[in-house]
Amino acid sequence: MDHRRERVRFETERHRIDGFMTLARDGFRSRVSDVLNASERDFITLTDVTIAPLDGGPHEHHRYLTVARRHVVFAVAAQDDEGPRAAPTTDS
Helix, strand or coil, X not given: CCEEEEEEEEECCCEEEEEEEEEECCCCCCCHHHHHCCCCXXXXXXXXXXXXXXXXXXXXXXXXXXXXXXXXXXXXXXXXXXXCCCCCCCCC
16 A cells, blocks of 8 residues: 655643654545544554643653544644745735
8 A cells, every 4th residue: 555644743741742643545544633633542643743731831752642533632744944835815
């Protein structure tokens, strides 16, 4: 099976977690939402992870981290180093 890595940002009640999620290239479980909504999966594995406390403090870097799905408050596609991926807007 072909895989791809998707950069994601999770936020829990206390931390912001940036890392890479391994997903299927296409089809079944090829979207971040597929993994987040999989009721048979209690934990989500990320690699190349940075954890930052929401109330400030030092960041931690880890090669591997498993996050309990029930603690994820929200998840988004993380920004690349070049900046956010924003859709064009029109002024009214």
